[in-house]
Amino acid sequence: MTFMTDRRHPSPHVVTWELTRACALHCRHCRAEALRHRDPRELSLDAIQQVLEDLRRFAHRPIMVFTGGDPLERPDLPAIQRAAVDRGFHTAMAPSVTPRLTPEAIREWAERGIGSVSLSLDGASAAVHDAFRGQPGTFDATLLAALAIREAGMKLQINSSVGPHTAGELEAMGNLVKRLGVSSWEVFFVIPTGRARRSEQLSAKSIEDALCWLAAYRSRAPFRVTTVGAPQFRRVLHEMGYSVPEGPTVREAQGFMFISHTGEVFPSGYLPVSAGTVPASSAVELYQESPLFQALRNSDRLAGRCGTCAYARTCGGSRARAYAVAGDWAAEDPGCSSAVGA
Ligand code: SF4
Secondary structure, three states, X not given: OOOOOOOOOOOOOEEEEEOOOEOOOOOOOOOOOOEOOOOOOOOOHHHHHHHHHHHOOOOOOOEEEEEOOOHHHOOOHHHHHHHHHHOOOXXXXXXXXXXXXXXXXXXXXHHHOOOXXXXXXXXXXXXXXXXXXXXXXXXXXXXXXXXXXXXXXXEEEEEEEEOOOOHHHHHHHHHHHHHOOOOEEEEEEOOOOOXXXXXXXXXXXXXXXXXXXXXXXXXXXXXXXXXXXXXXXXHHHHHOOOOOOOOOOOEOOEOEEEEOOOOEEEOEOOEOOOOEEOOOOOHHHHHHHOHHHHHHOOHHHOOHHHHOOOOOOOOOOOHHHHHHHHOOOOOOOOOOOOOOOO
């Protein structure tokens, strides 16, 4: 994934917005540590509209991804979607697969101008996926929702978590994703934050093996294949002789920003360090000027192997994993087994 890089007035490629933390599921790795009930401190519709108005000031309008928890837990979701679409944002949804995600709800999203929907698929079988999601029947419901999204004419993205529980399923998941007719497959390497424990992340060696497999898969896939939590995918692609997307990778504060359900602005949902709160502060100014976001875009700040690595600018390592494991976002990414920066 590439994005516009204007050093003085950078714009994010993607804004992911956690509208609520309420969700009926209880997934093992949940970043949001989702709750059954809505938090009374959630941003109101009025506050959300103010922030959307502010976000229009970016020179390059970002893709707006509404997530949760489960965004369908908010009764004002239709108004929020219209507010984003009417302001010209390419708007995407990342719902939880619960009984609220009906074919009718999906059709209404398409009619409202939502361009794409992402669903989580964390295993190639019901046994693996449902155990991970904490709810029997979720795997079958996800396949039905995927069909409804395509029938409604929206783009379908599948997000898959890779940890010790699914590393052996990668090939089967890759085959399933192809059959679903996706526009993109986003493979997330579990970071021990939120509800995810350290035992649910892969070793650096296993991440490297998975990335090598993914590089070969990507070279044959007729759709986008991207990673989250493994920016060293660029290094792996380069070392294996595959084409590498131009520009720096999209990662924390670099082409990406996250707005929490209470309006806190984080570099990523997996790096819960706040730059400030919207709408009290401007999201545009926090992204462009806050010391935290500026520091995260400065590869000179990186330490350890990432600090001396030839790929520091194009990769830079997962700042979220460094923070989760070492308590310091500038530390080397312990999920990378590269000797380049040693
Ligand atoms: S050492 Fe750090 S910057 Fe270099 S490839 Fe690995 S994660 Fe990326």
